[in-house]
Amino acid sequence: MDIKDLKPRTGAGSLRIADSDELVVMEHFGGVPAGRVRPLDHGLVIICTAGVAQFEYDGHTVQLSKNDLFLLMAHSVVEKFMSSVDFDCRELWFSRGEMWNMNMYVKNSLADLLPLKHNPKVTLSDVDAALFETYFKQLSYHIRNSSQLLYPEITHSIVGAFLLEVLSVLRRGNNMLKDNHLINNSGLHGRKLADRFVQLVEQSDGRIRRVDEFAQMLNVTPKYLSKLLMDTMHRKPSVIVAFFTLQAIENRLRYTDMTMQQIADDLHFANASFFGKYFKEHSGMTPMEYRIKYHQDEKK
Numbered sequence: 456m457d458i459k460d461l462k463p464r465t466g467a468g469s470l471r472i473a474d475s476d477e478l479v480v481m482e483h484f485g486g487v488p489a490g491r492v493r494p495l496d497h498g499l500v501i502i503c504t505a506g507v508a509q510f511e512y513d514g515h516t517v518q519l520s521k522n523d524l525f526l527l528m529a530h531s532v533v534e535k536f537m538s539s540v541d542f543d544c545r546e547l548w549f550s551r552g553e554m555w556n557m558n559m560y561v562k563n564s565l566a567d568l569l570p571l572k573h574n575p576k577v578t579l580s581d582v583d584a585a586l587f588e589t590y591f592k593q594l595s596y597h598i599r600n601s602s603q604l605l606y607p608e609i610t611h612s613i614v615g616a617f618l619l620e621v622l623s624v625l626r627r628g629n630n631m632l633k634d635n636h637l638i639n640n641s642g643l644h645g646r647k648l649a650d651r652f653v654q655l656v657e658q659s660d661g662r663i664r665r666v667d668e669f670a671q672m673l674n675v676t677p678k679y680l681s682k683l684l685m686d687t688m689h690r691k692p693s694v695i696v697a698f699f700t701l702q703a704i705e706n707r708l709r710y711t712d713m714t715m716q717q718i719a720d721d722l723h724f725a726n727a728s729f730f731g732k733y734f735k736e737h738s739g740m741t742p743m744e745y746r747i748k749y750h751q752d753e754k755k
Contacts, residue, residue, distance in 0.1 A: 458532060458710055461492040463548040470598040472607055478614060479548040480594050486542065491534040491710060497548045499527040500621050502579070502587055506542030511535045513702070514709070514749070517576060519544070522584045526575040526625060530657060532706065545591050549614065577628030583620075590617045648673060649687040652680065656696055661703025661722045666692045701737050704730075708746045715742055 463469060463479035470480040476496075484501075486508065503519040510517055511534050512527070519525060527533070579587065590613065597603065597610045655669055663669065669692065670677040677692075684692050700722075707718045719730035734742045 458491045458493055458706075459488065461487060461494045461533070463497065470595060472598060472601075472610060476548070477550045478610070479546075480591065480598060481546040481548070482591070482595060484544050484546050486538050487533055487536045489536070491532055493532045494527065494529050494548075496529060497550055498529055500547040500549075500618070501525040501527060501544050502546075502584075502591075503542070503544045505544075506539040508536065508538035508542050508544075510537070512575070514705070519576075522579045522581075524577050524579050524587070524621065524624065526621065528575070530702075532710070545587075547591075547594075547614070547617065549618070574625065574628075577625050579624065583624055586620065587617075590620070645683055646687055648675070649684055652684065652692065653695065656699050659699070661700040663723075664696055664700055666696060669696070697737055701734070704734055704742070705738075705745065708742055709749045718742070 463476055463481070468481055468483045470482070472478055479497075487510070501519070501524070503521055503523045503525075505521060508519045511532075513531050517525065593613050594610060594617070597606050597613065600606060603609070651673060652669055655672055656663075666680065667677045670680045673680065675683075681692055684690055684695065688695070703722060704718065707713050707721070713721065715730065716727045719725075719727045722730070724730035724733065731742055734740075734745070738745060740748070
């Protein structure tokens with residue numbers, strides 16, 4: 456089954472600045488379309504306000520109930536969405552460009568979001584839920600009052616604070632940043648460079664796997680890039696490349712009928728044998744074993 460692009464809807468209940476999709480606030484949202492969908496250009500912050508829902512997120516089952524906050528990352532696949540009749544949630548859609556415009560790098564980088572991909576959900580306390588309720592009310596008010604002086608700048612500032620609050624509660628809820636590895640003194644330039652690296656790896660979709668190629672794109676040496684990423688993300692660049700490469704392979708194994716040779720060719724592996732060895736080394740199973748296991752899970 457094809458994967459459909461998930462985009463912010465228009466019409467009642469959706470608020471934008473000057474009809475742009477860069478930043479969209481949805482006050483009420485009852486679910487996602489049937490089938491397999493993924494947001495290609497946006498990240499989403501979802502806060503459940505009523506009812507319950509269940510879906511698969513990159514192959515993992517997620518359940519949402521009232522006061523659950525969920526961070527949906529760009530390029531992630533959502534499928535098998537089910538919900539109760541009274542399910543409702545609020546959403547904030549933000550593009551990568553929107554994150555850059557808000558200049559959040561003084562305290563945070565998009566590169567910091569990578570560990571959160573494995574821990575995207577947290578249940579809000581009553582205090583945190585009330586806080587986010589206030590943020591949504593402020594955003595709704597300022598977007599609706601577009602005649603207000605400096606309203607775009609005010610809105611962007613509120614969103615910047617909102618997203619920092621989201622990262623804070625996610626990390627707190629998952630006991631992350633215990634040793635403060637991700638927030639450090641690498642500087643604004645370093646964090647921007649780390650984010651650009653993650654962006655290039657993500658955009659390569661598994662087709663570029665050599666760290667020195669990414670270093671060349673960024674006009675730095677592989678040694679400098681490795682040190683920078685260890686300082687800013689506490690991860691080797693090869694680990695990040697492998698993470699996105701594995702995701703690219705899994706998407707093709709699960710959501711397409713491509714043969715092993717076709718996937719190997721598409722992802723620029725030397726041959727199907729080398730492709731198979733790479734996948735087994737990083738996942739613990741052969742590509743065919745993974746595909747068979749996934750389809751068996753589908754039938755349950």
